Structures are given as C-alpha cells and as structure tokens.
Amino acid sequence: MKKLIDNFINALQSMDRLAVKRHIEELSGEHKPLWLIENLIAPALTALGEGWERGDVALSQVYMSGRICEELVDSILPPADNERKNQPPMAITVLEDYHMLGKRIVYSVLRAGGFELTDYGRLSTDELVDRINSDKPEVVLISVLMLPSALKIGKVKENINTSTKIIAGGAPFIFDNDLGKEVGVDEVGKNASDAIDILNKLSRVSS
C-alpha cells in the first residue's frame, strides 16, 4: 500500500492529472470509493501536508493536489452520495482578514477526504458569532493570516452560546506555538491535512 500511496503522491506533486486518474481507475474495480478516499487519497494529502510543515513540499503543491483530489472525489463519490461520511455539521471561514488561500486549501483537502462542510466565506468577528449561534455547527474551522485576526478568535469563543468546537490554523499559529492556547481554541492545525486528523479525532470523541 505504501508504494501505491507514494506513486499517487508523485503523480500529485507533478500535477499529472492523467496519472492521478489512472491510479484511481486501476483500484476502483476492487475497492469502493470510500475505501479509496480513506486508504489512498487522504493518506497522500496528509503526507503532503506534513511535508509542507517540514519544509519539503511547497504550498502550491498542497493546494493543487487538494484541488485535483477534490475534483476526483466529487466524480467518484458525489456530495449527495449515501456513502459520504456520516459527519457532524461543520463550517469553514476566514476571520476578518482578506487572505483566502488557507481556507481554500483546507476546504479542498477536507472534501477530498470525504468530508462535507459549509463554506462561510470571509466573516467579521460579529458575523461569525451570529452565524455560529444561529447554525449551531458542531465544528468551525477558522483560517487567518494576520496576527490581529488570530487574536480575534478569542472574542468568537467568548461570545458564542453553543458547544461548537473551534479549530484554528494559519501563519500566526505556525510562528507562535502558544497562540492557540492564548485565544482558547479547541485545536490548532499546523498544516492543511491536520484538519482531517483533528476531525477524525473529534468525531471519535463525540461518538
């Protein structure tokens, strides 16, 4: 299996869409889509995310790989398919600042990992609080690039009246290991694929 995953990663890093598709087609005869997602696609994206954190993989490769896999997963397992993971309602947003790439990457990686989530787009602190209080999602992922935006996550936590878990990620959290604790988030993602592990962990805890 490791060899299969490594070959799949190589195809993704080279942006070779045809090779990526071929890998999936070769395995789809004997495996269901969800198996492919859990055993090939998600592990490959996790490895790329971890590679980025170590400095071995570029952000552009993580982004393009996520996009390619997202398209692929939508084709083999459409969003409305009954086999999609039974998962809690969750959403993703960019808080306060205008840098959308981090959210886009995490969104793609999660969808490629078989998760469905609502994209709130960019919201101010008050807008996010209102949205959480009205939608009551179980999990909200917050992406930020600017330090002041990261510091405002604390205000979101203070003002929501739900038990929503907050997962934060973005540059300020990479450069300051204590920031997550300071703003009171439930989890911090250091790379895009951390979100998959964190969501799996949260869903194991809640079940």
Add this chain to the structure above:
Amino acid sequence: MSSYTSLTRVLTTLSHKEPDRVPFFLLVTMHGAKELGVTIKEYFSKAENVVEGQTRLREKYRHDCIYSFFYAPVETEAFGGEVIYHDDCPPNSGMPIISSEKDIKNLVAPNVYDTKCLLKVLKATEMLKGRTGDDAPLIGVVMSPFSLPVMQMGFDKYLEIIYERPDLFDLLMKINEDFCVQWANAQIEAGATAICYFDPLSSPTVTDRKIFLKTGFEIAKRTIAQIKGPVATHLASGRCLPIIDDLVKTGTAVVGTSAMEDISLLKNSCRGKLTVLGNLNGIEMRRWTSDQAEEIVKNTLAGAGHGGGFILSDNHGEIPWQVPDNVLMAISDAVHKWGVYPLDWVEDYYSSV
C-alpha cells in the same frame, strides 16, 4: 565614539567584513502612527507623516536604516485596486483587480509618475533622503513581479495560472516586470539607497524549486539586472535555505530569512555570497519579556554575527502593530550591547548553553 555611520556599518557588513557593531534594521512601518498619535489610515495618507514617523522611530530605537515602505498593496492600488485599512494591522488589498482572462489581456501598468499613491511614496523618499543624507541607508520596497499577482488576482487563481495557463502567466509577468523596474528605479532616483525586493512566492515554502527555477528565478534575474541600485531579496517569513545558491545568481546582495530556519545554517550557507537579514520571530515577539528579547538577540548574534555579512532584523520585513515599544527597545539595547565587534563573548556563550 565609533567613526562608523549606519551607512558605512551596513556597507562594511555587505562586503562580508566586521564593522564596529552588527547592523540593526528595525523594519517598523505602522509604529510611526503610534509615535504621531494618529490612525494607521491617517498616517499613510501623507508623505510628511511617514517622514516624521520614520525619523522619530530611528531616533528612539537607534537602528541602522530608514524604511520608506508604506504598505504592501500600494502597487495594486496603483493598478486601480482598493486598499482596506484597519486600526491594528497593515493595510490589506481589497477585491482583486483581475477576475478573468480578459482582465489580464487588457491590463495596463500605471505610469509611476502619474499615480498619486506612488508619488506619495516618492515624495516621502525624497524628504527622508533630505533629512538623513548619507547617514543611513534608505530602503525602498517593491513587490516582485512574480509575487504581485497574489494581490492582483487572489492567491488561488494565481497558482492555477502558474500551473495551467503559461500563456496568461507570461503576459502578466511582462506587464509586472516593466512596472516593477520603473517603480524601483523611481525610488532610487528619489533617494533610496537600495531596494527590498519582496518575493514570498519564490520561497520553497510556497513554490517548489523546479517551478521556481522556471518562473520566479528567471523573473528576478531579469528584473534585478535592470534595477539601478543594490537589491535585497525578502521572502517575507518564507524559507530560503534550499534556494540560496539560486538567489545568489539573481544578483541580489541580501536575503531576508525566516524564523523557521536555523540562523547559523543560513549564515554558513550564505557566507561570502549573500548578507543574511533576520530572523527574529515577529509574531512571537509581542509577548517577549525584556530578558527573553535580550537572550534571543544574543542567540541570533552568536549564530550569525561572526565575519560580517549579517544584519539583525525581524523575519517578515514588517514588525506587527501588536509588538510593544518595550520589546523593541529591549531588542535595540541588546544589539547595542552584545553586537559590538569582535563578538568575543560568543565562545563563552556557547559553552554556557
């Protein structure tokens, strides 16, 4: 009393020799608004404010440069984009000015000398040069042609054209390169000593080296060759170790380094080829105590100070608004205390830690 000025101190380190003290670039922008007691938006509305702010900040923190940088989206503003101001962070760019293929095909670069926001920066540069003379280097700033499209069209759309639409990419680069050269040289003409070429996209943190060599590297070589003054490349917190030798070939003299990389490894890799600028962690900095600041500065000087070729600075090229004055003062005090050459305390320091 040292006979060195800030300028001669910096020039000496750039020639990979030790001056009297490790040069110190405190790259403060918004803190000038605090000094003047005005909002960030008001501060950047007039050249005179930035001139006064930079002057006061250098007097206060005794650093070795003047920084005529206003804010990152000034170039996209010149292309017709919106700038969004906040009270506690640098101005951001608003909606991308490019949203379709047609927008790239119709894009026209602004003329620097007809563009209000750029003229304001040039006016500040001229005034700062008038005040500072040859005492300290005056650092102008450009966004690299390769990195500017992140603000012109949004990061995700831009990555897609890098990989999937080389025709549009080449067209956009041609426009941005011409503009960047004109903008850099206008700042040199107005009095800037050197140009800081911000190029975060070229960092291996963002772009893999194979793609970089076909894109950002070639663009930097062409652009830097046309800038009529020395250039420092800054990857704005991104890693640079895997591309140090490539950066040398672009013609740059300095590299701004990331807190994610070890300063002594960076120094060894750059020794005799590039001056290292960095790499204090600007995000963590806001919570440092004075003692921590002193220790971190000492550690950084110990790792990279020997032999010149080093300027102490932050790792991003802009100190966050949230970093308090007492931390900046502690950093300054530490470099003035421990950065005096020869750094003969370093051996004892390493044996004690």
